[in-house]
Amino acid sequence: MQTGLSFLKSFGVTMRRFFESYVDDAKWFFKGGFGMRYSAEALPTRQSPTEGRGIFVVQYPKERLPLPERYRGFPMLLYDEDPAQLRCVACGMCARVCPPQCIWIERATDPETGKALRAPASFHIDIGICMSCGFCAEFCPFDAIKMDNNYEIALFQGGDAFLFDKEKLSRPTSHHAEIHPTAYAEELASKKK
């Protein structure tokens, strides 16, 4: 039967969504007035698979979704704070597994004996090439490189501005502990063993 009624039913689906978004607005309004819908409190409910109704759009940058712990941004080099020292021993593992080969490591040498030291003299990552795959963090045997969760790294210049050196890449271990609490706890536990 081609009566045109099914066509109306399709419209019904759209209309229901249309009204649901207003109902959702109203619901949050009665809970906490204007702006409540866009509060940090409402965000998890609005985005939840079971309770989310209405529009899913997040008002970035005013609103931000919380990042999951495993979120892979770009790599950072960790340093322990007391005494301040990079954890990296320049073993080269990360540079070898990096698929686009955007890590350059120069191993430090002892100026007197000329022997290789367990530290990098320089450490560069071309963030413009990095594909955020996370292999460097995954395969570093010393937990010295981890994935930061900063995704707002756009710059007005291109090219060399994205070539990050040791200083630009360094983050304190406490930052890692803060953004990766579970992973950090696991690392501590496995170290104690």
Next chain:
Amino acid sequence: MTIQATHETLKAKFPDAIQDAHAPYTGLIVDRDHLVAVATALRDELGFRYLSSVTGVDYPAATDGLPPRFEAVYHFYQSEGGPLVLHVHADRENPTVPSLTPLFPSADFQEREAWDLMGIRFEGHPDLRRILLWEGYAGHPLQKGFQEVYYEADTKPFDSRWPEGAPVRAESRVPLGRNLRYPADFSMQGWCPTDDPWGYIAHDQVADLKDTAHPTDRVVLNMGPHHPSTHGVLRLLVTLEGETIKKLEPVVGFLHRCHDKIGERNTWLGNMPYTDRLDYVCSMSNNLGYAVAVEKLLDVKVPERAEYIRVIMAEFTRFINHIIDIGFTGNDLGIYFTAMLMGMEERELIVDLFERVSGSRMMCNYMRFGGVAHDMTADDVAYARQLAFERLPQAIDKVDQFFTNNEVFKQRSINVGVLPAETAIAYGCTGPLLRASGVPYDIRRAEPYSIYDSFDFDVVTRQNGDVYDRYMVRLEEMRQSVRILQQALNRLPDGPIMDGKPKGLIKVPAGEAYGRIEAPKGELGFYLVSEGGNNPYRYHVRSPSFVNLGALEEMCKGYLIADTVIILASVDITLGEVDR
């Protein structure tokens, strides 16, 4: 008939023309002059009617007692079971192999690709032009000696990175403007692209084409190469008579980056994140396909929990792909964003899960050889259960209500873009496209990989092979995916997620493997050759979008120009995978 029995039959039939491939290679080596006869016998007498993959391999040095050569490699399938592999040797000076396109139209695009990238000439191919690169391009990039623009060394890891790694940007080594190579006698001024002769015929010449039986002029129309609809950068050259399509040719390659060449430079694991970029909607499936292929060469046992997690991720991906494609079909119909956003919403929730589990929404890079990268936490499982048991079934119902009986949609899609079963098989179509034509071929059943044989689900088919049926197949496949997800989440066992400790650099035993999975769009195959080293010797992706696109002309001929867009949407391509 088993593959072994088929080998024997063929050898008895063509005693002089066939020999076994030398271990660790599989299949048969067929004499060049007998290839067409052997393929005909396979198709007409032995039931191998589906030619899945055609590609080439370059062996510049003698190996295993075989001289330096090019090899064309074919993978044939029957309705069930593994591949029948044929190797055909061609000499290196003037590599020619007879074309199988007249027998198997599915070879058309793939032979053109092998000519384009590998330089093997297929004699008897009706239209052997470059397909991914442009006609004036110098060289064939997949030949072993070829060096690309930013060439540094044959294989990664590069020595210049450690221990004395001073950063050098590739752009400073090869400044812009010097990074294209032209053939020696090439001049930009005098150049007229020969790759689409009838696309550029001047208008007065088009009049010559006029079919006197019809009163209208023929018009050549260029759709694209910017998004003709919403699927990526694709150009369609269409010859119209009135509004009726007489001839159509997809022109592809705008997103080409020679994925195969990159893959051969990369380390084995290094390719994993690159597969994410093939069909960027379905990165989890791509990961799975590559892992399955490499695991055929490796001696690893994937733990049960990891297998379950893989299936869960692959089925969520199928759901995403189908709901988005249905949404885009609506978009292409002029429903605009309503339907697409309905799909996007569910997709957002699922990629949220991917992000929690793997760390990235689209470029998941999640599978490893012998397992997966991270475990699903209890929270992740709970979230996945919410999706699979509550949210997604409702979402399917919503799509169902919106489309299935909608008169406008039906009028635009029923009996449009009909692809008969025979044609679909001949063109090597796979996935929902094939099943909508009534062929119950699903690799999860025909050649089960991972643990798909332990799940209850139906292979969905429909009979008419039109746009509407493809929609119906996708809708029902989403239901089946949810069914698999529910079983997998209910039975998800505890245990390790990796076989042994994950390793960043591995060596893979010498040999060849063709691993394929039922990706949401069809058969995704990886043809790999290893020489026992850190890097693949040959890495080839047989992508469903690319091969399915070959049947587009068959589907569009005789329909109206306005139907092209919706037919294209119903084929469901991603250009990242077509152009590779």
